[in-house]
Amino acid sequence: MSQPKSEVPALVVTLVVMVAILGGAFWFLKDRVSLGGLSGGSQPSDQTASSNQSGANQPIQGNAGTSAPMDFGGVTDVPTGQxxxxxxxAWAPIRGVASPVIQSSFPGFSLLYTESPNQAPGSGVGIQMLINGELSFAQSSRPITASERQQATQQGxxxxxxxxxMEAVAVATHPNxxxxxxxxxxxxxxxxxEITNWQQVGGPNLAVVPVSRxxxxxxxxxxxxxxxxxQPLSSTVQNxxxxxxxxxxxxxxPGAIYYASAPELVGQCTVAPLPIGADPRELIPPYQSPYVPxxxxxxxxxxxxxxxxxDQSYPLTRPIFVIVRQGDPVSENPGTAYAQLLKTDSGKRLLNEAGFVAVQ
Structure with missing residues (x-):
C-alpha cells in the first residue's frame, strides 16, 4: 500500500539523518583506529625520541630498519636490548645510512636515537646526557674535554x-x-x-654575514x-x-657564509661549498671536481x-668518536659493539656512503 503524500518528505528527511549519523560514526571509528596504531605498518627499530619521550625534533635519517642485512665480518659481541x-x-648521515643496516643485521640490537627535550642536539649535550645516564653511548665530533672527564670522575x-x-668540515656561501x-x-x-666586506678577499662590494650554530x-x-x-666568534656572527x-x-x-659537517653541506642545492687551503695558491675543494653548479x-x-x-690535503678534517662509560656494561657493551661494526669492511663501505672515511 502506498504512503500518503504528506508522509514522503518526513521519510526522506529521516533517511538522510540516519545516513549522516552512520557516516559520522564510521569516520570517528576510523580515526580512532588509526590514532591507536591499528592501521598497519611496522615501526622502525632505530627510533627517535627525546629523553623524556616528549617527541623532540628528529634529525634527518634514512628509512631505519628497511635495508638488507650485511655481513659485518664476524663481530659477535653484539648485545641484545634497547x-x-x-x-x-655531524653523525646524522651515518645514522641515516648505517643504523638501518645494523638494525636489520642484528634485530635484537635495538637503537633508540634520543635528544634532550630542552637543548639542541650536539656533541656536548650528548656527552652530558651520557654522564647523566640518559644515554647508553654518545656520538661526538670532538674528543672528550678535560672538564667533561673531571665531571664524570666526580660521579665515579x-x-x-x-x-x-674521519670527516671534513665544509664552508659554504650564497651560490651567487x-x-x-x-x-x-x-x-x-x-x-x-676582521673581514667585514667580501671585497677584502677578492669578492664583490658586499657585507659579510657570518653564520654559526x-x-x-x-x-x-x-x-x-x-x-x-x-679566539671567540665575533659578536656579528648570526646564530x-x-x-x-x-x-x-x-x-x-647574498653575503652569508656558514660552516658545518661536510656530508651535511656539500651536496646541498642552495649553497656553494668553498675550496679552503693554508696557501691561496693551493685551495682544496671539499667536493670532487668538476664543481656541479x-x-x-x-x-x-x-x-x-x-x-x-x-690524505688530509683538505685542511679541515677531524676524527669522530663513539663515547662510552668505561666499565659499565650497559654503556660499554653496546657502544663498543656499534663502533666495531662500523670498523668492519661492511661498516667502512657504509661510512663511505655517508661521506666519511673509516679509521684503521
Missing amino acids: FRYGGST ITLQEIPVA LPLAGLTLAQLAGVYTG SEQGGTVQYFQEAVLEG QSTTTAAIRFVSDT PQNCPAQRNQLNLQAIQ
Missing part, C-alpha cells in the same frame, strides 16, 4: 672515546657569491670580525680551535639553531672529496 644513543648532528664514571671515522675560495687566515678573519656543538668547538686558534635553518638563511642572504641540482649533486679527507 639502547639509547645520540649527540653530534670513566669516559672512553673510540675513534671511528663569486669567490674562488678562502685561506684559513681569511676564514678566521671572517669569523673574528650554538657553541654547544662539537663542530663549533673544533672550528674555534682549528681555524680561530682559540642559527640547526644546520637546516642555517642553510636556509645562507641561501636567502646549482642549476644542475638536484639531478646532479656535488660529491664529497673522500680522497682529500683521507
Whole structure:
C-alpha cells in the first residue's frame, strides 16, 4: 500500500539523518583506529625520541630498519636490548645510512636515537646526557674535554672515546657569491670580525654575514680551535639553531657564509661549498671536481672529496668518536659493539656512503 503524500518528505528527511549519523560514526571509528596504531605498518627499530619521550625534533635519517642485512665480518659481541644513543648532528648521515643496516643485521640490537627535550642536539649535550645516564653511548665530533672527564670522575664514571671515522668540515656561501675560495687566515678573519666586506678577499662590494650554530656543538668547538686558534666568534656572527635553518638563511642572504659537517653541506642545492687551503695558491675543494653548479641540482649533486679527507690535503678534517662509560656494561657493551661494526669492511663501505672515511 502506498504512503500518503504528506508522509514522503518526513521519510526522506529521516533517511538522510540516519545516513549522516552512520557516516559520522564510521569516520570517528576510523580515526580512532588509526590514532591507536591499528592501521598497519611496522615501526622502525632505530627510533627517535627525546629523553623524556616528549617527541623532540628528529634529525634527518634514512628509512631505519628497511635495508638488507650485511655481513659485518664476524663481530659477535653484539648485545641484545634497547639502547639509547645520540649527540653530534655531524653523525646524522651515518645514522641515516648505517643504523638501518645494523638494525636489520642484528634485530635484537635495538637503537633508540634520543635528544634532550630542552637543548639542541650536539656533541656536548650528548656527552652530558651520557654522564647523566640518559644515554647508553654518545656520538661526538670532538674528543672528550678535560672538564667533561673531571665531571664524570666526580660521579665515579670513566669516559672512553673510540675513534671511528674521519670527516671534513665544509664552508659554504650564497651560490651567487663569486669567490674562488678562502685561506684559513681569511676564514678566521671572517669569523673574528676582521673581514667585514667580501671585497677584502677578492669578492664583490658586499657585507659579510657570518653564520654559526650554538657553541654547544662539537663542530663549533673544533672550528674555534682549528681555524680561530682559540679566539671567540665575533659578536656579528648570526646564530642559527640547526644546520637546516642555517642553510636556509645562507641561501636567502647574498653575503652569508656558514660552516658545518661536510656530508651535511656539500651536496646541498642552495649553497656553494668553498675550496679552503693554508696557501691561496693551493685551495682544496671539499667536493670532487668538476664543481656541479646549482642549476644542475638536484639531478646532479656535488660529491664529497673522500680522497682529500683521507690524505688530509683538505685542511679541515677531524676524527669522530663513539663515547662510552668505561666499565659499565650497559654503556660499554653496546657502544663498543656499534663502533666495531662500523670498523668492519661492511661498516667502512657504509661510512663511505655517508661521506666519511673509516679509521684503521
